[in-house]
Amino acid sequence: MHTRQSLIHLLVLTALAGSPPAWAADIGFDDVPSGTLVDGTYAGSGVLLSSVASQSGHAYASAWQNSNTVTLWNPATGGAFSSAFSADEGAVKAVFAAQQKKVSIDARGVEAIEYLGNDASLQRRPFLEAFDASGKLLAKVYYANWYGDGKAGWGTWQTLTVERPSADIAYVLFSSIANPPGQRGRVNGQGIYGVFDNLQTYPQTQGAYVGCYTDDGVRALPVQLMAAGATVESCMAAAKAHTYAYAGLQYGGTCFAGNAPALRKVADSECAMPCSADKSESCGGSWRNSVYATGVTPAAPAKPVYQGCYTDDASRALPVTLMANSIANVDTCVAAARARNLAYAGLQYGGQCYGGNSLGKTKVADNECNMPCTAGAGQTCGGTWRNSVYATGVPSLPKPPANAYKGCYVDTASRTLPIALMSSGATVESCVAAARREGYAYAGLQWQGQCYAGNTLPPTKAADAECNTPCIANSTETCGGGWRNSVYATH
Template identity: 35%
Template sequence: MIMTVRRSNTRLLPLAALLLSTGSALPNPALNLARDAEEAPSYEPLGCFADNEYRVLPSKIISANDMTAAKCAEHCDGYEYFGTQYSSECHCGMIEPPVTADDSECNMPCSGDPNETCGGPMKLNVFYFDTACTEDQPAVPGFEYMGCFTDNVPQRVLTGHVVREGGMTLQKCAQACTAAGYPWFGVEYETECYCGTGLDEASTQVPDSECEMWCSGDQSQHCGSPDRLNVYRSTQEPSTLPSNPETAGDFAYVSCWTDKVDDRSLKAASYRSSGLTVEICAEQCKDYAYFGVEYGEECFCGDELGGEAAPAAECAMLCAGGANQWCGGPDRMNVYAKAPASSSSSTEPATETTTAETTPTEPATTEATTTPQTPASTEPAVTSPTTPDLTTITSCPPTPTYNGTPELCYQSNHMPSLCEALATSMVSAENIMWAIYNCRGVLSVDGFTIPPPASACFPTTALTASDNAQASYFASSLYDCLVAPAASVLCQSDNECQTKTTPNTALPSPTQPGTYDVLQGGGTFEDGTFGNWSIISSQMDIGTLEITSEETHSGDYGLVLEHTNGHFGSTGISTRVFVIPGKQYQLRMAFKQTTSTSSMGLVFRAAPATNWIDLPLHLQPANEWVDTSVNFTPTTSWVDVFMYFTASQSPPNTVYLDDIVLIQLD
């Protein structure tokens, strides 16, 4: 039995006007995905069955004026069942229809052969194939292969952790999802890995032949296709089900809540951690009225709450720090609120606009909240706890201002060159396919999730255009869709009136921007660890960066590198931070070395950004701390901060680093 979860019926429709064909995949031109034609297998009748509005055989439905059982069998080759209906219709599916009907109700002659019956109104003559045409998919230890399933954009059917990389394999995806605490995984579109605690019921099984793209890291394995997943389920059932803690510190759980990357529902402060839990976020936001956990490792605080309640199933990502807790999803957060001691009613924040500065409105009472991706019967109902008395106020900014720190957006006129190529006059359909493939890849760089509206701009079916002019029009239309305000690839300004929900309790004012350290103290290493920094190094070892307390610029801890082996190579650290495009920032640090005769270099920069520093250490003094800085203006909503050493054969040197700070200057 496949675990399912109900979700909102809202779906973004594909851009039908932009699609050039109805193939089942957008292949990488470097791969040969052609298949030999095969004869349709033999089939046997099952009888007459009832259909319904959701279609009991939901795949590849067609209508033809020459329909017969043989024609439908050929069309549904690869599925396990097919059926003819209403004289001219053919339906395919992987599951036997559940409700039989009297044979007399399948009484309409086939449009291709009057001597044969083809169902009736909402009735199907159903057949099954003697052998289902499926392809062998490699086994993954500890997992059961479930089959090829449909996916959806933007509401993925596996809604947990996401990994994208050029060397994707089944084993890598299984390891990533297991490490993140998810028992299900699916691979898609060569390089994409999706994790979940169950498969959404919106997904339907299709023949394995529709998952036809090879894994980018192992071409003996299949990794789905566009909107098609090879799905696996762990053979070890989880001992406990994920949940939303009813309380965390002084906060009580409210519900799943909407968020926007360009207009955060909670804007006062944010915190990101690869070890995030609900309790950690509650502590970070203890001076605010609300906090929300989102996308597994993001924590947001505020005294004003925008957005609105969302279905529980849309908050289906586990917290990165474990504890079997839910931590929101893409553009969705699990919201918690402080409750005044005098209040006793069970409420949820109101989102309807009221007159500004009026008597506080009484929040509405909500239904019991259930845990996402689990059957309702297995999780006890959780009543929304007490929340503060609230007032909603509408205000309009005097001038347009940039709001929030989106996960991935670009300043106007600074789109990646691989996507800008879509707007050029390419004449080859093959080149256009590559441009689409590469643009999607660069927008998904380093594990970012493409904003759902932008993801919907990309084709979900094959581009097989032989007409170069038509293909060029497709590329131009795709580019126009990506840069449209609704797609959110370009960072948007907030110049519209906003309605915010504010608690009446007296709470501290939010921290104001200005000289705020974007690294949030993470460059001082005062907890004795690397924190959110990652080690980067070449294959040639020039030494290991380590935490030290023997020599610091300030505080108790810093970093040290001892280069004693005279090797060529490089080593360093990097971390990702979120910034506001168009604002000016300063990256600064302090360093100290034991000799000035070394031919080592010290580089520190934020990328993507144009300004950076490369310091030849033989030009720097020995045995004294040196402060250095570089200013830059980002064109993206994020930067990767790098600090690394380059070295060649040279005298030994010991270098200390400390107090790495990133400051917003305006």
């Protein structure tokens, strides 16, 4: 970690030091030896590192001027510029366990100014890019150059910072813009490179409004805590009590919770429906969540492990449809599969997302999964009838004891088990575990994998033969039927 000289920056750090927010990270890379692979080293601070468009795909600590920096080169094999790189070699990617309001990285250009050339566009210099959970570019900031702009010039350490109105930064990329095509090393055999150090994150303040987000039938915030009648205060309190990082209010008072904000941020005016229980507050809209950060720090998820490229067909190797439209990237698809405790997530055709508990059909060459993710810069999302498959790292769950099954019960439109935990993809194990985790006495599975919960048995019992629909995620189990719940006691 190099020594900073910015008084303003020091004052900001001092102000934050008294009450560090959830998942705030200050990473200088000096806590490990030079040459260490640091992809998961800072997971405890809510940051996973990798590199994109590089040969290794990894991030490393690398010594430079008596301290460590972060690089995509392995110093043992990286060559002369092991600590410095440009987009010719790739970019370092930092993915955050909780979305951030502000992210900064210290950068330094390491080539002499004459190598820049007289380029009026001034684009060949270090940069920091911020993206939301869908892979949309939110902002890009550049290293200040030497062309009379009154700022620190080329060859100095500068702090590149992206700050947003609310916490929607899911990950960042940083590198140094490459030379124009065909002109690499065009001046005295030199390229334009950047060195990077001191990655810092600043999450949303506790309890703050995050924004208005879209929803769909899969549920961006997967746990329904109240079917109706919620207020901002009661929904946030319920989400916090169940240790979720975000609370979402929809359609006048339905309350949802989860650990990632939602699918896509839209204008606040789309979340203008008054709460039925307090008309002075807004409770989202139709398929729109008013999302709030609860201040809870979720556990850092395990990094998904790529399993390979697998064939698919109309019968679906990974049977649970998580996102039918091409809107997923690796991070959002794996998160959706994890929310249903599915062992595998698969991305296909540029961003369709599927989940399941077995790998798939036939493994083929990785180059058959070559379609870029529509929503994920630098990520690959399978191909035509090809899944890029990832292991989600969720633990296997025990089967409930035989006496936990209470029978087949009739359901109604008002829901005899009122809490919707999963709209699809549940198994007996995952539904019972989810209901137990939320503190409910009973779990009910319906119509191939919907999961409901409540504290009283439904009033009307049906014949067990009326609960005859196999669970999509595990066809050896039964998941109720049409308006029929297979009901289990959770304790």
